[in-house]
Amino acid sequence: MTLQELDKIRLTPMVFVMGKGRSGTTMLQSILNAHPNIVGPPESRIIVFMYAKYGKVTQWTEKVLKAFCNELYDETRFFLLWNLNKEELLTDLISVKNSLTYDLIFKIIYCKMDPGKDIKLISDKNPIYYLFAPELNKIFPEAKYIHIVRDYRDNIVSHQRVLPGRNAAQLSYWWLKINMRLEAQKQNNPSNWIRIKYETLVTEPIKSVEEICRFIGMPFYESMVQEFSSKLAPAFYKNADRKSFTKFHSNVYNPINTKPIDQWKKVMSAEQVEAIEGISGEYGKQMYGYPITMPYKAPHRITMLKAKFTFALLTNTLRVIYRYHIIYIVGRAFARKFIHKENKITIK
Numbered sequence: 001m002t003l004q005e006l007d008k009i010r011l012t013p014m015v016f017v018m019g020k021g022r023s024g025t026t027m028l029q030s031i032l033n034a035h036p037n038i039v040g041p042p043e044s045r046i047i048v049f050m051y052a053k054y055g056k057v058t059q060w061t062e063k064v065l066k067a068f069c070n071e072l073y074d075e076t077r078f079f080l081l082w083n084l085n086k087e088e089l090l091t092d093l094i095s096v097k098n099s100l101t102y103d104l105i106f107k108i109i110y111c112k113m114d115p116g117k118d119i120k121l122i123s124d125k126n127p128i129y130y131l132f133a134p135e136l137n138k139i140f141p142e143a144k145y146i147h148i149v150r151d152y153r154d155n156i157v158s159h160q161r162v163l164p165g166r167n168a169a170q171l172s173y174w175w176l177k178i179n180m181r182l183e184a185q186k187q188n189n190p191s192n193w194i195r196i197k198y199e200t201l202v203t204e205p206i207k208s209v210e211e212i213c214r215f216i217g218m219p220f221y222e223s224m225v226q227e228f229s230s231k232l233a234p235a236f237y238k239n240a241d242r243k244s245f246t247k248f249h250s251n252v253y254n255p256i257n258t259k260p261i262d263q264w265k266k267v268m269s270a271e272q273v274e275a276i277e278g279i280s281g282e283y284g285k286q287m288y289g290y291p292i293t294m295p296y297k298a299p300h301r302i303t304m305l306k307a308k309f310t311f312a313l314l315t316n317t318l319r320v321i322y323r324y325h326i327i328y329i330v331g332r333a334f335a336r337k338f339i340h341k342e343n344k345i346t347i348k
Contacts, residue, residue, distance in 0.1 A: 001108075009107050013216075015121060016136060018129050018182055019147060019150075020127060022155050022162075024148050024202075025148055026252055027201075027228075031228045032212075035221060037120040039121075043077060044082065044126070049075065051322075057102065060105075069086060072109075088112075089108075130178045131181070131315055131322075132322065135322075146216075149195060151261075152175040154261065156172060156264070174314075205225045209225055225256060229253050275303070277292050278298060278299045279304070
């Protein structure tokens with residue numbers, strides 16, 4: 001890698017797709033990836049989970065880079081889905097080791113996902129980013145953020161379709177708290193954020209994607225809307241388990257359509273609607289314009305306690321994993337033994 005190539009990558013801006021899971025983040029990332037000058041890799045957690053250990057490194061020696069690459073490929077989603085040659089990546093990083101910074105390393109990695117593109121912007125998405133927006137902003141101060149929000153009732157239906165048995169009240173509370181967190185983050189730098197409603201994206205895709213392109217400073221191409229699904233498999237998940245991916249994201253293999261809107265009206269009982277509107281209805285109406293359809297009824301006290309407990313447990317666990325690098329300490333032995341045991345670079 002030449003210094004000229006490195007300088008171009010250094011100046012490549014980042015955009016993050018933010019939103020609660022099952023809100024259309026994968027579809028939106030797919031649309032962005034269909035742009036001829038945007039690379040949007042598969043979902044991973046490498047930026048936030050490696051930051052605890054490597055975020056403050058100032059001298060990227062060959063030894064440090066080898067250790068970094070070993071841990072990078074221990075992240076199972078990255079190893080299985082990104083399909084990058086480990087030796088080639090390490091060689092590229094070592095060749096410019098005196099110029100590296102934490103943020104630049106990840107820009108290099110992202111750009112290697114599609115080297116045939118003239119990449120002018122990098123897009124990333126992960127549902128857990130709601131919890132790490134302050135860290136992302138610290139790593140990439142100039143980054144922009146696209147917040148996609150979906151009707152909480154359809155969001156719950158989508159969750160329960162792929163993970164049957166999930167408690168609707170808990171999911172409603174999570175929708176509420178996650179979107180409240182993202183709205184709070186916007187206040188720190190509102191000009192770097194844009195909000196897109198899932199319903200608007202699927203009913204008026206060209207208008208919505210044009211708005212997004214203006215926000216991120218990229219030209220709009222209709223092919224982003226028309227061809228994103230045909231480009232998804234080779235560009236995103238070439239070596240992934242198609243069956244597993246399709247279970248969670250089957251809609252991204254189809255043209256954009258409005259079928260997922262108002263599914264809750266067909267499958268939810270009046271009691272379920274009353275319960276979840278009691279939790280998220282007022283916020284959803286005031287902030288996003290989602291109408292309340294049932295008379296307000298305060299959620300049952302035990303139901304709310306369970307919802308709050310599970311959400312607190314989830315977020316605090318993720319923070320501990322991030323803060324103390326536990327994702328690698330706990331998972332590394334299993335990953336190396338059963339998933340990619342031949343993928344180790346010896347550190348000398």
